[in-house]
Amino acid sequence: xxxxxxxxxxxxxxxxxxxxxxxxxxxSDLSIDQSIxxxxxxxxxxxxxxxxxxxxxxxxxxxxxxxxxxANLTNADLTNADLTNAQLNEATLHRSNLLNxxxxxxDATGADFSFANFxxxxxxxFIATGADFSFANLMGTELVFANLQDSSFHGAKLGRSxxxxxxxxxxxxxECDASGxxxxxxxxxxxxxxxxxFTGAKLIRSHLVHIYGVMAxxxxxxxxxxxxxxxxxxxxxxxxxDLSDANLRGANLSYADFRxxxxxxxxxxxxxxxxxxxxxxxxxxxxxxxxxNRSQIRWN
Numbered sequence: 062x063x064x065x066x067x068x069x070x071x072x073x074x075x076x077x078x079x080x081x082x083x084x085x086x087x088x089s090d091l092s093i094d095q096s097i098x099x100x101x102x103x104x105x106x107x108x109x110x111x112x113x114x115x116x117x118x119x120x121x122x123x124x125x126x127x128x129x130x131x132a133n134l135t136n137a138d139l140t141n142a143d144l145t146n147a148q149l150n151e152a153t154l155h156r157s158n159l160l161n162x163x164x165x166x167x168d169a170t171g172a173d174f175s176f177a178n179f180x181x182x183x184x185x186x187f188i189a190t191g192a193d194f195s196f197a198n199l200m201g202t203e204l205v206f207a208n209l210q211d212s213s214f215h216g217a218k219l220g221r222s223x224x225x226x227x228x229x230x231x232x233x234x235x236e237c238d239a240s241g242x243x244x245x246x247x248x249x250x251x252x253x254x255x256x257x258x259f260t261g262a263k264l265i266r267s268h269l270v271h272i273y274g275v276m277a278x279x280x281x282x283x284x285x286x287x288x289x290x291x292x293x294x295x296x297x298x299x300x301x302x303d304l305s306d307a308n309l310r311g312a313n314l315s316y317a318d319f320r321x322x323x324x325x326x327x328x329x330x331x332x333x334x335x336x337x338x339x340x341x342x343x344x345x346x347x348x349x350x351x352x353x354n355r356s357q358i359r360w361n
Contacts, residue, residue, distance in 0.1 A: 067097055324348040334358050
């Protein structure tokens with residue numbers, strides 16, 4: 062439970078809080094990370110703009126509609142906290158723990174979530190344009206209808222997450238693990254997907270036009286009706302992938318691996334298929350290879 066004295070100081074405003082932290086740091090043998098306890102607190106609707114809250118224990122706290130704009134929550138523990146309709150614009154949550162948080166309609170535009178732990182979080186309609194999720198753990202996270210445009214997920218763990226209808230336009234997912242995740246009708250246009258792992262992911266009717274997906278892995282993924290036209294997918298892997306009715310028109314697919322892929326209705330018109338591996342593909346007769354150089358494809 063939160064310490065009453067800590068809550069009383071917080072209610073006095075930013076100046077009193079900053080002075081309290083300085084004094085606590087001087088007096089206590091414990092680190093501030095261990096000393097400040099605001100767990101299980103009702104902080105809903107408060108204006109905590111720009112406050113120094115690094116290392117603070119906010120487990121199970123009610124932060125609904127709380128203003129945490131530009132606040133420093135580095136290493137803070139927000140496990141099971143409720144951040145619904147809160148404001149975290151430009152806040153710093155580097156290495157923070159957001160395990161199982163509920164944060165519907167949270168606005169975290171430009172926030173720093175690098176190395177944060179979001180496992181099991183519910184982030185429907187989450188707004189985090191231009192945010193940094195580099196190397197964060199978002200496994201099993203719900204991000205349905207989230208607006209993540211221009212954000213960075215470089216090296217992040219997104220496995221088994223739900224990102225249906227999410228906006229990831231121009232996002233950086235380089236070297237991200239998104240295996241087993243669901244991207245139904247997600248917007249990924251012009252995103253950076255270098256070596257991104259989509260093994261077993263469901264990208265049904267997703268939009269991946271003009272992506273940079275060199276060496277991306279789509280093995281065993283479902284790409285029914287997905288649009289990957291005019292993308293750079295050189296040396297990418299589609300082994301056992303279902304590309305039924307997918308649009309790969311004009312894409313750079315040189316040296317891509319399509320072994321055992323289902324090409325029923327796949328549109329390859331004008332694609333660069335130099336060195337592409339088509340061994341044991343399925344439903345080749347139903348694919349459109351107009352304006353491609355079949356002699357450059359590896360068939361056996």
